[in-house]
Amino acid sequence: MSFEIPGVLWRRDPQVAEMPLVFDSPHSGSTYPEDFRYSCPFEALRTAEDAYVDELYGAAPALGATLIGAVFPRSYLDPNRSVDDIDSALIDGIWPTPLMPSHKTRSGLGLVRRVVRPGIQVYDRKLSVDELLARLERCHAPYHRVLDEACQRTHRKFGVVWHVNCHSMPSHRKGKKGGHCADFVLGDRDGTTCEPEFTDFVTRELRGRGYTVRVNEVYKGVEIVKRQGQPAVQRHSLQIEVDRALYMNQKTHEKTSSFDSLQADITGLIEALKRFATARLEERRVETV
Ligand SMILES: [Zn+2]
Numbered sequence: 186m187s188f189e190i191p192g193v194l195w196r197r198d199p200q201v202a203e204m205p206l207v208f209d210s211p212h213s214g215s216t217y218p219e220d221f222r223y224s225c226p227f228e229a230l231r232t233a234e235d236a237y238v239d240e241l242y243g244a245a246p247a248l249g250a251t252l253i254g255a256v257f258p259r260s261y262l263d264p265n266r267s268v269d270d271i272d273s274a275l276i277d278g279i280w281p282t283p284l285m286p287s288h289k290t291r292s293g294l295g296l297v298r299r300v301v302r303p304g305i306q307v308y309d310r311k312l313s314v315d316e317l318l319a320r321l322e323r324c325h326a327p328y329h330r331v332l333d334e335a336c337q338r339t340h341r342k343f344g345v346v347w348h349v350n351c352h353s354m355p356s357h358r359k360g361k362k363g364g365h366c367a368d369f370v371l372g373d374r375d376g377t378t379c380e381p382e383f384t385d386f387v388t389r390e391l392r393g394r395g396y397t398v399r400v401n402e403v404y405k406g407v408e409i410v411k412r413q414g415q416p417a418v419q420r421h422s423l424q425i426e427v428d429r430a431l432y433m434n435q436k437t438h439e440k441t442s443s444f445d446s447l448q449a450d451i452t453g454l455i456e457a458l459k460r461f462a463t464a465r466l467e468e469r470r471v472e473t474v
Pocket of ligand 1: 235352353
């Protein structure tokens with residue numbers, strides 16, 4: 186069974202025996218709503234997409250996991266930000282509740298982006314309170330509701346859930362030194378959103394496939410893993426960022442010939458996570474007998 190809210194999100198349910206594994210791709214949406222009314226070049230806007238990340242993890246339902254993807258683009262509204270993470274300079278009017286702008290918002294990359302990247306403004310106007318509230322109601326609330334429900338339902342059924350929040354990051358390989366310079370960056374907010382065994386397992390699996398991996402460097406995880414991760418009650422949430430240079434041309438947004446091999450390795454990672462979860466469920470079963 187699967188579920189869809191047109192223009193907002195889809196959920197693909199397990200096609201074989203269910204595992205306590207939930208994946209979500211909040212930034213791969215590329216259906217631009219008519220009421221967006223941006224003023225920057227469309228190509229600049231597209232650089233905010235984590236393009237094709239939902240496809241990279243597309244094997245998850247066939248392996249017993251739930252996969253959720255956003256359809257709306259991240260530049261329209263970012264589900265990986267909290268609802269009060271808004272830049273008041275962007276609002277035409279008085280916001281009805283207190284705002285808590287994070288450092289991301291201060292650099293223009295909050296819940297609703299002010300800039301695509303430094304120097305490129307998304308809008309040549311302010312956004313009305315009603316317009317912003319409508320985006321929250323139409324996109325942010327259902328995305329979190331569907332993800333919350335999937336993780337809660339799985340946790341009720343198995344007593345544990347491992348959630349993977351899937352992203353891609355612009356490549357800085359040829360750019361400045363001191364960037365992430367890794368194929369994958371894992372983020373568990375410094376060990377607070379999942380058990381260390383989960384982060385270590387994914388690190389080892391990816392390194393075993395020949396990739397470079399860093400943990401909690403630059404990309405530590407933001408709102409989604411913060412909301413889902415409660416390791417003390419067996420709710421584990423890990424953010425995975427993959428370097429876009431491994432699968433796409435960052436100028437044309439087209440997949441490169443290496444897409445298939447990366448996708449195969451990520452399918453291998455999901456298979457490994459299935460073995461990880463199976464072994465952990467067995468341990469728990471033995472402990473409770
Ligand atoms: Zn992302």
